[in-house]
Amino acid sequence: METEVVEAGSTVVENLSIWGLFFQADIVVKIVMIGLLLASVWVWAIIFEKLFRFRRVNADADAFEQEFWSGGSLEDLYDRIAGNPGHPMAALFASAMREWRRSAERGLVRLANAGSLKERIEQVMAVTRDRELARLEKQMSVLATIGSTAPFIGLFGTVWGIMNAFTSIAASQNTSLAVVAPGIAEALFATALGLLAAIPAVVAYNKLNGDLDSYAGRLEGFSGEFSAILSRQLDEESVAA
Template sequence: MEQNAVEAVELGGNIPDFSLWGMFAQADWIVQAVMIILLLSSVWCWAIIVDKVRRIRRISAQADQFDAEFWSGNSLEDLFDRVRRNPDHPMAMLFVAAMKEWQRSVSGTGKIAMGVQDRLYRVMRVTVSREMEGLESYLSFLATVGSTAPFVGLFGTVWGIMNSFQSIAVSHNSSLAVVAPGIAEALFATAMGLVAAIPAVVGYNKISSDLGRYANRLDSFADEFGTILSRQLDEEEH
């Protein structure tokens, strides 16, 4: 590094700054734009990852608590009265939606409307789909960054290397002091692409796996609850 600085001084140029900020400040505006895009993408990816991980942990804990209450043997009507005003997690929303449809299907005379079982399953499927769609929001951004960030960084790399070759042509000097700044900027852009892509890919795979297990849990609960309501329907019809 000291030898490079000496060569730069002998050439009458400034000593290049190889700090992170220095490489950014000395870079071509196109390379700077690439770096800014990758930095903002990385920050947004981390925000999504942290938010999703915290939310999945919260709704999983809430589902555990609700599941214990549901199978405690207490009346489903009492449980419905407690959670209907503020169903704050998907499993509670699924339960409330099904119970509301069940109550609407019972006429004032106590008779069960036709097709109630199909409607109950349809309501639960729609609720699961809607809740999972909300939980999966912004995951496509993680997938996009994970697949494209390395190529965006590579574009900055190619552009930086092109600038290095232009410096050689202008100065008619192929010493390391001439090409080092451009190469450093190019490698910095590549590194930023990887810094953005790797957490995005890991986060996407982790969150998708956790959400897949949670969706299976909701589906299992919907099937079990549907079985309970179907059994009660058969009892009331007979």
């Protein structure tokens, strides 16, 4: 009798283990579990990629601003990075300098054209800034989507699993805890997996969205400062002419 009790106990433990809950689950619940596990892996991959990316663009921006404000020639700086800006702030600088040079080559840097040239440069920088921010924002919507839908997908698996558990109870006409527990446990496991995917996604989205807004403000500030420099240079050249 003692051996039978131990074996029965070991069976329950095995059935209520993580692998046991998965392999005993209904095919629909299995699909939900696999989908949520894949979503969780995807979330963490995006998180690590974005954290590394934001850290790198901020470091590149620090180095670029140090060189930009060092007093060196902006023309030489543009010549070095025009072919491959490498990061958003450099791309912003290169786009403005490119428009400036094109206008200068066509003889448009005159007092009469000052207003239109300033407007073109600002528009070029705005387009470049939006494009670079869109690249940084890529896959952020995935975090938002998983964060908002994963709990409900897990809940669907839970409801389905509980339905199966009650069906099994009705079929066996046995309401003991040993019969009910595995079905309900596997159903609740689906909810746990949904939260496992959703919580990091929501936290990371809020954090990364704040980082993106901060970097966008930094680009906007640089754009305004550089626009003022070009505007002053334009006024000086127009007056000298």
